[in-house]
Amino acid sequence: MSKELKGSLVVLIAGSAWGISGVSGQYLMSHGVSVNLLTSLRLLISGIILIAIVAFQQPKELKKAVRSKSFVLPTIMFSIFGLVMNQYAYLQAINHTNAGTATVLQYMTPVLILALVCLKNRTLPTTVEVGAIILAIAGTFIMSTHGKIGSLAITPLGLFWGLGSAVTYAAYILIPVKVIREWGSLMTIGSAMLIGGVTFSLVTRAWTLSTSLDAKILLAYFGIIGVGTVFAYTIFLMGVTMIGAVKGSLLASIEPVASVILTVLIMGAHFYLSDFLGMLCILMAVLLISLKDLVATSKMSKN
Template sequence: MSDKAKGILCAMTGPLLFGISGTVAQSLFQNSGVTAPWLVSVRLLGSGILMILFSYFRLGSQLFDVWKNWRTALLLVCLAIFGMLGNQLTYFEAIAHSNAGTATVMQFLAPTLIIIYFAIVNRRWPGRADAVSVVLATIGTFLITTHGQFGSLAISKGGLIWGILTALSGVVYAILPVSLVLQFGSLATTSWCMLIGGVGFNLYHPVWVGQPRFTLAVDLKVAFIILFGTMFAYLIFMQSLKYVSPTTMSLLDAFEPVSAAILGVLFLGVHMDGVEILGTLLVISTVFVQAMKTPNQYESTDLNQSN
């Protein structure tokens, strides 16, 4: 297998596992009495411990470099709480109040919100590709949430609110870690974020509070979310960076909402009509629009400008 084929396979597998984990989480919410806060506590704490152990094996003492400066340490804690934890909690709450497909598509609004954020910060209108992305995302979100009917919601208010919060927390998680990733690497940054987020949230909602009735099916599903839907999904996706361009990765990232939507329809009885499918495709298409930008067009939304 060529390096490019390996990269494409990894870039597809990571988002696919993320999408499957969302559907597995939905099945836990619907059929096993699992709550979003409990699943977030278990997922972040479990994956955080495993990721820290893996990172220490790979990085050694370099893993602790981020704690040598109080500014980077403070930024890491803020990222873990408001970025990682915030994104995980709002995402699972969005699934619990709607479904995995809708929640994942709403999460894909984050790049559009980032475009708007930098347009305001830089006091400059978005470029053509960015403007098209904003329009497509707005129309797509309208179709998903209303099915094209003004004055009515096709999803619950809770699903809409948590979906929007998922996108907003995604913006925080995209903007805050730039300097940390550049200085300490994505593996160390993400590992600490998972562990800090897991420990921090367990102070509020310990894993022994609100436990579901454990069965073999529940155990296997939770283990899948921690191992394959979090740790392995991230590591496999990051492995693709060695072989393919970020543009290719961003295109294949669309496998996450597509897989979540398809699996929800096939296994959980989720119904998607033509209007909702169109809205989903419009939101996902923003990824392709962004991927077709020329290098100089990236300036308006370059995350490094926030530092």
């Protein structure tokens, strides 16, 4: 198996694992687990595991990082305003809709980042980018109204948190760029998760929240924390090192597809034709932007 093929398969597995995460979260919330408790546990346990991996692999770098202002301060900002807010908004979106719908709405993020870049650079979007923006807006409109102006097919809170998860995911991507470049993504994400988990737990007094425990509940916790966070993230990084970030992000778009399929199969959710049409529009918008970046990267490498 070639390095390119192996890397592509690894990224596809990571995207599918992220799909498992959303469905696991939906299952837990449908069985009485609060969003606050789930957010706390996911961040705290995942952060502990990831930092343990970093401490084992890069003990000297970790000690140096925690003593450096260039790492600590940006990581705290990223943890609170990117990671915590995104995790909370995403789980709230699942709580008010379902895992498939919430994940697709979150994939509006590349379009939001595109709009921010155009505003920042004071440049007009290209024809392809305009097409992607139109598709994303049309997809969101179709999903939220089923094409009927003046009525919502999903709850207002579901739409609010779904779009909120897209906005906070953009912050999640943009805020830590510099610190990740300097200190590495695993160390940055792991530290941010641990900081966010501790902070959010203290603010919400998560230890006072109750949860039932049986085999299915424990399996769902493993799905959202073990499979959908720790495993998915670490193997995604492995795949990206083989095939590059642009192609990796393109292949990771399998996440909403996997999430929708798993939501139907596991949670028994019902989607209408208009839902799938809206999802298709949003995914096409993401693919247009990703393919444009892929072509641009290929041209640069050739030159």
